Structure formats: C-alpha cells, structure tokens
Amino acid sequence: MADITVTEHLLLHEKRSPHATGRFTGLLYDLIVSGKSIARRINKAGLLDILGGTGVVNVQGEAVQKIDDIANRLLIYRMERCGAICAMSSEENPDLIRVGPEFPRGDYIIIFDPLDGSSNMDVDVNIGTIFSIYRRPAGRTGEVTLDEVLRPGMEQVAAGYFMYGPSTMLVLTTGAGVHGFTLDPGVGEFLLSHPDMRIPEHGWIYSCNEGYREKWGPAAREAVEYFHKAPSCKGGAYSSRYVGSLVADFHRTMIYGGIYMYPEYDGRPNGKLRMMCEANPLAMLAEQAGGAATDGRVRILEKQPTELHARTPLFIGSKKDVEAVNAIYARHAK
Ligand code: AHM
Numbered sequence: 001m002a003d004i005t006v007t008e009h010l011l012l013h014e015k016r017s018p019h020a021t022g023r024f025t026g027l028l029y030d031l032i033v034s035g036k037s038i039a040r041r042i043n044k045a046g047l048l049d050i051l052g053g054t055g056v057v058n059v060q061g062e063a064v065q066k067i068d069d070i071a072n073r074l075l076i077y078r079m080e081r082c083g084a085i086c087a088m089s090s091e092e093n094p095d096l097i098r099v100g101p102e103f104p105r106g107d108y109i110i111i112f113d114p115l116d117g118s119s120n121m122d123v124d125v126n127i128g129t130i131f132s133i134y135r136r137p138a139g140r141t142g143e144v145t146l147d148e149v150l151r152p153g154m155e156q157v158a159a160g161y162f163m164y165g166p167s168t169m170l171v172l173t174t175g176a177g178v179h180g181f182t183l184d185p186g187v188g189e190f191l192l193s194h195p196d197m198r199i200p201e202h203g204w205i206y207s208c209n210e211g212y213r214e215k216w217g218p219a220a221r222e223a224v225e226y227f228h229k230a231p232s233c234k235g236g237a238y239s240s241r242y243v244g245s246l247v248a249d250f251h252r253t254m255i256y257g258g259i260y261m262y263p264e265y266d267g268r269p270n271g272k273l274r275m276m277c278e279a280n281p282l283a284m285l286a287e288q289a290g291g292a293a294t295d296g297r298v299r300i301l302e303k304q305p306t307e308l309h310a311r312t313p314l315f316i317g318s319k320k321d322v323e324a325v326n327a328i329y330a331r332h333a334k
Pocket residue numbers: 062091113115116117118119209244245246247249272
C-alpha cells in the first residue's frame with residue numbers, strides 16, 4: 001500500500017470534518033513545518049550548543065532552557081505568518097500574542113507548550129510540543145479579546161502533539177478520532193503509521209511522580225494506593241512508569257492504556273500542569289481515542305479557564321482507570 005502523508009490524510013478528512021477549510025489545512029501544514037524544524041534542532045542538540053538553561057525564569061517560575069526558547073520562537077514566527085491565526089498563547093509568554101496587521105490573519109487561535117518536558121532534553125529523553133486549536137467565536141472581528149481564548153476544552157477544533165523521541169511522531173485529532181504519523185526523515189514527511197488510535201478501556205500501568213506523596217492530600221494518596229493494589233487488565237498488579245515528560249507519558253498511555261496522574265498537592269492546589277496548553281489538548285485526544293480525562297472531580301474538557309496560564313490536576317488515560325480515581329475523589333468530597 002502507498003504511504004499516506006499527513007497532508008493527504010487531512011485533505012481526505014476535510015470532507016468529513018465541518019471545521020476543515022483550506023485555511024485550517026494550511027495552518028496544520030505550517031505547524032508541521034515548525035514541528036520538523038524543532039525536531040531537526042533537537043536531533044543535533046548536543047552538537048549545536050543548545051543544551052542547558054538560558055538563565056531566564058519564565059512566567060511559570062521555571063528555568064527556560066535554550067531549546068525551549070528556540071522552539072517557542074520557531075512556532076511564533078511560523079504561526080504569525082501562516083495566514084490562519086489571529087492570536088496565540090504560549091507557555092513561555094505571559095500574555096496573549098495577537099497577530100499584527102502586517103500579517104494576513106485568519107479565524108484560528110492556537111495555544112501551545114513549545115517544548116514539554118524540556119528538562120529531559122539534557123539527558124536525551126523524549127520531549128514534545130503540545131498544541132490546542134480553537135476557532136474564533138462567530139461574528140467577532142478586530143482585536144482578539146481574552147474571553148475569546150479562555151474557553152473550555154470542549155470547544156477545541158483540533159489538538160495534538162509532536163513527540164521527539166527515537167522517531168518523531170505527530171499525534172493529531174480534528175474531532176474525528178486520533179491518528180498518529182511518523183516522520184520519515186528520508187522523505188521529510190509525516191506518514192500515517194497509527195491510524196485510529198484507541199486507548200484500551202483498562203490498563204496495566206500507572207504513572208505519577210510518587211516523590212510528592214507526602215505532599216498529596218488524602219484523595220490523591222488513596223487514588224495512587226488503589227493502583228498499588230487493584231488488579232490490572234492483565235489480572236496481576238499494575239506496573240509503574242514515569243518519564244517526567246508529559247508527552248512521553250501520555251503517548252505510552254495512548255498505546256498501552258493505564259493512567260497518568262498529576263494531582264494537586266500541598267502548596268499547589270491545582271497541581272503543576274497547565275489547563276490550556278497541556279491538559280485540554282491531551283484531554284481531547286484521550287476522549288477522541290475512547291479514554292477519559294478529569295481533575296478527579298470534573299471532566300477536563302468542561303472546565304472554564306480563568307487565565308491563560310491556569311493550572312489543573314490531571315488524571316488521564318483508560319476510562320476504567322480514570323473512573324476509579326473519580327470514585328475515590330467523590331467519596332472524599334462527602
Ligand atoms: P514543562 O512544560 O515546563 O516541561 O513542565 C511540564 C512537565 C511535564 O512534562 C511533566 O509531566 C511534568 O512537568 C513533570 O513534573 P515533575 O518533575 O513535577 O514530576
């Protein structure tokens with residue numbers, strides 16, 4: 001069978017997706033160019049003097065790695081010029097970035113974490129770019145206002161991630177299932193390698209940073225302890241895995257099933273992960289693949305963000321595993 005490129009796949013999808021227009025496909029095309037450019041730099045990172053920190057601390061209070069900064073600039077540059085975007089928000093920038101009148105503008109808003117897990121970069125472990133795409137509410141023109149961006153994840157029209165690992169992958173949903181593409185470096189194209197990805201209903205891996213257990217509240221502790229004792233889908237005990245790169249931990253969860261957990265903890269009532277550039281896009285992917293995502297109480301996609309950099313606890317993965325956590329939180333809420 002002939003290889004199916006991501007562009008070809010998107011064009012076929014256009015017929016089915018009510019959101020797909022030529023502009024949307026153009027946006028994704030430019031996003032893919034950005035992903036390839038970031039992948040190219042990451043592949044040679046050790047040779048290019050782009051490992052380590054910039055000495056700057058970002059809006060999240062975290063040290064900006066050189067490669068974070070490079071990925072962020074690449075994405076902003078390309079998205080500003082793609083003709084489909086009117087505004088964007090990046091994990092690395094405190095404010096909304098409005099596309100200026102010097103560029104052609106479209107109706108889409110993109111939110112991204114340019115390089116998730118970048119602290120893993122120095123040890124050559126998988127990292128990724130996560131993105132979330134909204135369409136501007138109908139009838140809005142002129143300067144984009146913040147309320148047009150602060151919308152629940154349910155309103156996303158597309159979401160996905162690039163994962164830079166042994167191979168570079170793009171995992172994408174436009175609201176009609178989830179499809180995975182692998183970059184063929186010889187051809188320079190992402191080729192369909194994982195059509196119709198589905199998260200198994202029940203898994204055998206739980207994933208969280210257990211180093212924080214002393215800081216967790218009783219519900220989070222009980223949730224994790226549940227996976228120490230409950231039978232996995234294989235009948236035996238669950239296994240534990242934690243890369244510390246959300247994209248990598250989530251990608252494994254997409255394929256093998258199980259659950260990724262980043263609960264709230266002492267001093268961080270909403271945990272660490274960002275709602276708009278991390279939890280929402282991954283929640284859309286999870287649900288489109290038959291899985292679930294909650295904060296222990298509420299479905300992630302229904303949460304109303306109150307600020308661009310709002311955080312949320314996250315439990316994401318196999319439906320049965322996420323439901324077990326919800327039941328524990330519900331008991332603790334009584
Ligand atoms: P980042 O976007 O600044 O890289 O932070 C998010 C990352 C996630 O990839 C990962 O799941 C989490 O931080 C790991 O955090 P911790 O070291 O607290 O376990």
